[in-house]
Amino acid sequence: MPEGHSIHRVAGALTSIFAREQVQARSPQGRFIAGAQILDGQQAGVAQAWGKHLFLPFRPTSQPGGEGDTDLAKLQAGADTGYPNWLHVHLGLYGSWRFDTDQSHPLPHAIGAPRVRIGEGDERVEDAGSTETWLLPQPRGQVRLRLHTEHAVADLSGPNRCEILDPVQVADTLDKLGPDPIRDHSGDEDRFVTLMRRRSIPIGQAVMDQSICAGPGNIYRAECLFRTRINPNRAAKQVSENRLRTLWRDLVVALREGVRDGKIITVPTELVPAHIAPEDKEARRFAVYHRTGRSCLRCGATVREKNLAGRKLFWCPGCQN
DNA sequence: GATACATGAAAAG
DNA sequence: TTTTCCTGTATCC
Secondary structure, eight states: OOOHHHHHHHHHHHHHHHBTSBOEEEOTTSTTHHHHHHHTTOEEOOOEEETTEEEEEEEOTTSOOSSOOOOHHHHHTTOOOSOOEEEEEEOTTTOEEEEEEOTTSOOOOOEESSOOOSSTTSOEEOOTTOOSSOOEEOOOSOOSEEEEOSSEEEEEESOSEEEEEOHHHHHHHHHTSOOOTTTOOTTHHHHHHHHHHTOOSBHHHHTTOTTTSSSOOHHHHHHHHHHTTOOTTSBGGGSOHHHHHHHHHHHHHHHHHHHHHSSOOOOOGGGSOSSOOGGGGGGGTOSSTTOTTSBOTTTOOBOEEEEETTEEEEEOTTTOO
């Protein structure tokens, strides 16, 4: 259940273990055999994330060329990256990446629904890729795609999307996405404001609309609207430009902290409870998310919950106006 | 053993 | 607006 910050961490992990390496690809589960066959034996480039979308570029080892620049903004503008095959993964609600490495690479933390590492405790097998000092762990559960070298393995389970795109298709995918606060390129804040002010849907819904803003999920939308005191039920176009700018900047801060920390902690320092009730452990991490019926850490009003477009929305009716 | 649920999004109605 | 897809875990019999 990852929001955008997790995907940027996945990109970092995949880059650290696979970039510039020749990678073996398999589909232990069997649902991505043709795709794995295309990637198998190819050289990976630097992985990229845009919102919740992950892109890992590949090219045949026979293909000449230098480093190759996999920057998505340049690709979107039509530049040749030197990589013909792009693995595109969206984890959806319960996809996950899990990693194992030998001693040569730091072990990336698992990302997604099952927050456990592969490797430890798992049965190991002498498989292609195993070395004298490192045996590949047996795939656990439904592994759609396994990527590995002699030093590291990444297992992908339960993705919403897992496909191979050519550069034009990658650009088409990016065209449908709004600006990503983690990337925060110049002009992104203006674009965010423009897109928001065109919409009559509640801003609580708009923040999660990936064509307006790519990256925030249910937690960041609740927490950042709380932090900026915006009522999520208000129509997006009805929120002042100033407050929209404040919201964008808060999303930039919150999501980037998420990338840095590897977890979502959004309670402002001054609101962190000195001591917390046993039944309210979440209060240290979240101000409103999953705090229905509890007292607002800022104003004391009772935090509310309701269903909005199929997802649970949490907010404080006291201080979000 | 059901069953509900999850930090998502697209398709179907 | 509802259904569907993808998987694993928690919780309830």
